[in-house]
Amino acid sequence: MIEMLKQPWPWYIAGALIGLIVPALLLLGNKHFGISANLRHACAACFPANINFFKYNWKKEMWNLFFVAGIFLGAIIAAKLLANPNPVIVNAKLAAELVGYGITDNTNLLPKELFTVQSLFTLRGLVMLVGGGFLVGFGSRYAGGCTSGHAIMGLSDLQWPSLVATVMFMAGGFIMANFILPFILSL
Amino acid sequence: MQAVKENITVQPLNGNNRIDNTDFEVRSLDSMCINESQITHPWWYNFKYMAVGIVFGIVFVKAEIISWYRIQEMFRLQSFHMYGVIGTAVVVGIISVRLIKRFNIKTMHGEKVEFHPKKFNKGQIYGGLLFGLGWAVTGACPGPLFAQIGTGVYVIAVVVLSAIAGTWTYGYFREKLPH
Numbered sequence: 001m002i003e004m005l006k007q008p009w010p011w012y013i014a015g016a017l018i019g020l021i022v023p024a025l026l027l028l029g030n031k032h033f034g035i036s037a038n039l040r041h042a043c044a045a046c047f048p049a050n051i052n053f054f055k056y057n058w059k060k061e062m063w064n065l066f067f068v069a070g071i072f073l074g075a076i077i078a079a080k081l082l083a084n085p086n087p088v089i090v091n092a093k094l095a096a097e098l099v100g101y102g103i104t105d106n107t108n109l110l111p112k113e114l115f116t117v118q119s120l121f122t123l124r125g126l127v128m129l130v131g132g133g134f135l136v137g138f139g140s141r142y143a144g145g146c147t148s149g150h151a152i153m154g155l156s157d158l159q160w161p162s163l164v165a166t167v168m169f170m171a172g173g174f175i176m177a178n179f180i181l182p183f184i185l186s187l
Numbered sequence: 188m189q190a191v192k193e194n195i196t197v198q199p200l201n202g203n204n205r206i207d208n209t210d211f212e213v214r215s216l217d218s219m220c221i222n223e224s225q226i227t228h229p230w231w232y233n234f235k236y237m238a239v240g241i242v243f244g245i246v247f248v249k250a251e252i253i254s255w256y257r258i259q260e261m262f263r264l265q266s267f268h269m270y271g272v273i274g275t276a277v278v279v280g281i282i283s284v285r286l287i288k289r290f291n292i293k294t295m296h297g298e299k300v301e302f303h304p305k306k307f308n309k310g311q312i313y314g315g316l317l318f319g320l321g322w323a324v325t326g327a328c329p330g331p332l333f334a335q336i337g338t339g340v341y342v343i344a345v346v347v348l349s350a351i352a353g354t355w356t357y358g359y360f361r362e363k364l365p366h
Binding site: 008009013015017019020021023024026030031036039043047053062066068071072073074075076077079084088093106110111115116117119120129130131132134135136137139140141142143144147153154156159161164165166167168169170174175176178180181184 | 230233235242246258260263283301302304308310315316323325327330339342353359361364
């Protein structure tokens with residue numbers, strides 16, 4: 001059983017469990033699934049700077065911070081107790097492309113050549129970690145939510161603005177991965 | 188028009204000079220994660236949400252949703268995995284929301300489950316596109332970022348701080364941006 005749990009879980013199991021988070025949060029206390037709002041709560045709590053957008057009672061949304069703390073703890077549990085002993089399987093075409101950028105270590109879920117403290121001191125790493133993070137934070141708040149809030153919660157409630165947002169998330173991802181990221185990875 | 192009127196209503200200041208933002212328009216632009224519950228509970232009730240988060244975090248890691256490789260494969264159409272995950276989650280979510288509405292299922296505290304229609308604004312287009320660009324670079328949306336740190340990739344803390352800076356910058360320029 002434990003050996004089976006250590007293997008990568010199939011999409012239908014993961015998808016069903018993530019889908020069940022929607023009713024779980026609603027029925028536990030009328031909470032709407034969403035994660036990027038935590039970034040706003042962090043601003044409201046630490047640097048509100050008299051900006052109207054950050055002047056609200058973030059303590060009322062404390063549940064969301066507990067939720068994210070749970071995600072962090074769950075990841076620790078999975079990494080310590082259920083770690084996959086094998087390298088991550090990468091699509092052959094992607095793997096071949098990444099070799100050209102010097103990315104060959106697939107022992108972890110994130111390539112070590114890109115996601116280490118050392119890479120912060122390279123132009124490529126700095127652009128990806130700081131620039132990418134900035135876009136994620138800016139874009140998700142501008143769009144009014146991220147993958148969880150729009151693509152999962154919004155679509156679950158059949159909200160068409162969330163469909164617009166989800167389509168744009170995918171469009172941005174396609175443009176970046178296929179047309180821009182190759183240049184960044186070559187830096 | 189009602190919403191515009193509400194925008195200019197002066198909010199009373201409370202003790203520590205912080206305005207309790209009850210402006211519905213501000214909240215609706217950011218309609219995610221609204222706490223709809225009107226009941227006040229002791230803080231430790233929030234541990235139930237932590238429990239849900241723990242399950243979510245384990246799934247994130249074990250289904251490799253936090254993997255940079257899986258996200259790259261999704262956007263290069265090299266793998267079905269992420270489409271399967273998101274698609275299944277949406278189907279299960281739609282069925283769950285339908286059932287809650289149809290049978291008027293109450294929360295565990297007996298409250299009616301509230302839904303609010305999301306209002307369309309251009310932010311969903313421009314912001315969505317910017318978010319997508321960032322998603323493909325970091326290989327993570329906000330949830331997986333926290334899980335990635337949990338698996339021991341501590342440099343992702345820099346990505347989270349940068350995402351908070353991005354959110355703050357949006358808040359700073361919000362009134363000047365097209366919505």
